[in-house]
Amino acid sequence: MNETIRTLAPKEVWNKFADLNAVPRPSKKEERVIQFMMDFGNNLHLKTIKDKVGNVIITKPATKGFENRKAIVMQSHLDMVHQKNNDTNFDFDTQGIEMFVDGDWVRAKGTTLGADNGLGVATIMAILESKTIRHPKIEALFTIDEETGMTGAMGLEGGVLTGDILLNLDTEEDDEIGVGCAGGIDITATKKYSEVPAPEDAITYNLTVKGLQGGHSGMDIIKGLGNANKMMNRLLYATRNVMHIAEVKGGSLRNAIPRESIAKVAVVKGQEHAFISELKNIKDEIINEYLSLEPDLEIVIEKDIRAVAKVMGQVEQQDFLRAMSAALNGVYRMSPSIQDLVETSNNIAKVTLVDGKVMVEHLTRSSVESSKEDLANNLQSVFEMAGFEVSFSGEYPGWEPNMNSAILKVLHKLYVDINGEEPNVAACHAGLECGILGQNYPAMDMISFGPTIKGAHSPDERASISSLQKYWKFVLKILENIPKK
Template sequence: MNEQIRQLAPTALWNHFADLNAVPRPSKKEERVIDFVKKFGEVLGLETKVDEAGNVIIRKPASKGMEDRETIVLQSHLDMVHQKNSDTTFDFNTQGIEMYVDGDWVKAKGTTLGADNGIGVAAIMALLSSTDIAHPPLEALFTIDEETGMTGALELKGGLLTGKMLLNLDTEEDTELTIGCAGGIDATATGNYQQVNAPVGEAFELSVTGLTGGHSGGDIHLGRGNANKLMNRVLLELTGKYDIRITDINGGSLRNAIPRESFATIAVEDKHVAAVKETVAQFAEILRKEFKTTDPNLLLSLNGTVMPTQVMDKEFQQKLLRVIYACPNGIYRMSPDIQGLVQSSNNLARVLVEDGSYSIQCLTRSSVETEKDDLRMAITSAFELMEANVTTGGAYPGWQPNPNATIVKLMSDTYKEMFGEPAHVNAVHAGLECGILGRNYPEMEMISFGPNIYGAHSPDERCQISSVQKFWKYLLEVVNRIPVKK
């Protein structure tokens, strides 16, 4: 199937993308892809360096006649989000992504595609390997671990880069030029609980599946269902009416992905079995109606399973459900200054409760640092009411827009000239590495752009072929127009 991809235009970019997607590259396990990119630079005979964090830097001298131009930094991240459908058998640690062409789209079979940010990486590789594209001096920066902590950007030292303009190729709408983004912080609540003997009765697996999911920053404003929240809502409804007991809950996966699935095992006394089945069926219809637009494939189901020997202590069970119910999720505040921009949000990303211990994970985002701290405190306070141990980490700053930067004007003018309409110059709620990189390179102008990539961070991720062609044409023209050094 990947041979279809190699026939697409521009062939250099798509071939590099196919090569990249053959290399497993989960966040925090990027050793193989670091080695892949390092060897790529060395085979080309270009100056190649891997820094202490694992970021790869490759330098390419200017093409003839462009030696006097400003050096530009081309930046993308090497890692990808690993998500798959529950019925898909796939090992991200050993397998390459299985891609196919569907009309004007490139998709993956039941998994994330890795176009975020693999298309950006492939575009940079195509520029580095080209022999006939005019370009100024290039510094390619391939960062690691963008998706689960941005540690590559955080640990990149000052002085390694000489360029004064940075093109980040990690935006997912081809009409947008991004010049600002939100910061983020992780919050994790953990603890232990008592287990007691399961009651006499029947056991069931309660499942919430089929949700759309998506990027917990870029898609948070779309009102899509959060599987952890919906599962908790159903469980609290059931425990309020019947004496059901919960054995375990397993929902969501990654902090930066809106949870698409959640599963719980419950024990039900015989006298309540029929009523529980009827309540779940009623709730399935309620949720189907509420989320018919955003999550048309939502499925709430109840299936028999093996009766467990242990269940949660009843007092803990009620505390847990009420605290999760109280935990903020989704939009916290819209920007009062920029129309349509989410200012602060939280993603209740992961709920794992089993065998006497629990872990609940959130990712909080905001373009206002003080508001990010306020939301973090709201989450912390909720979980501390059940005496959870709440820790925070992985904090990264936002990126403050500079609409007057030279690179912004150059790219805006070029876009309008090429495509006959103005680009949408904006800030986004998703996290980008530019704000972090700017701490050690405060004089560097930065901008982010890219092709249409929809459904990022979910198995519905897809990349538009015609948009990649537009993006590539635009990138080459921008590179050609980089100004002479001052």
């Protein structure tokens, strides 16, 4: 299946992508891909180092005639989001990604593709391996753990890199030149609750929300897609007076809009009719609301012959459901200065309620620090009023746009010359590593670009074949036009 990918143009990039996708590389489990990249650099007889947190840096001297150009850092992250469809049997810890061609798209079989940011990694690998591509001195920076904390970028020390210009290859529209991004903060609300015996002769029901698109919790948040955790809470809230919650499990990763949620509830015998009636009403309302956005949405109600022994206390159940109802999910504020840019948002990413403990995990993003703090305080207040403990972690800064950037002017001119049209120079609502890297390298001129990738962070992730060809041509021209020292 992956052999077909190797025949696509540009072969040098697709072959490296196929090599990379054969290596399991979920976030926080990058040991194998780190070793893969160390072996790659050493086999090319290039200076290859691993820093104390696991980032890999491979240095390639300038080609003949380019020694007087500014040195560049080409940067992409090694890890990938691991998401799969509920009916897909796949182990991200042991298996390589199974890819196939679908028209102009490369997709994966029931899982995320890893084009985010694997195509950036493969691009850099192809350049490092080439004996014909002309370029200035390159420091190839392969960071770890971008998707679940950006700890690689945070752990990169100042003074390790000497490049003047950073080319970040993690933008997902081929007509976009990225000049800024949002910062983020992880918010976690936890609470221990009292478990009480389930009502005698209670009937157990399993509720499932599935079939949602999911997607990138930054780039896709503006689309208003369904959030399985919020949908499940609406089902539970509507039936709160006739059921008792035993378990809730929804979502998986902070940076992915949750696609599925499952709940187990106990219904007192004799109240089944009221439960089913209320449930069907709210089910129909949700499906109708999302008909155009989420055509594959399914809400399944199944009776379970296995009785539950313990359920959440009724008062704590009410507090939990009210907090989940009040907590904002989606866009909080649009940018007043950049058209169509989300300034601040929140993703209620993961909900786990089982065995006397409930945890609600969020990722809040913003390009404005004060707005990020405002929304974080808002969410903290909502959950603390319901008796939760709230903690903040994993905070990282945004990347402030510099419209006077010298490398921006180079890329803008080249894009127009090559494509005969203006690029979209923009900031994005995703979290790129440029803001973090800029803390230790404030003088480095930074820019971001990449090929078109759709559906990142979901099993619908796909990479455009024609776009990669367009992007590769752009990359080669950029390398030839890096300014002199």
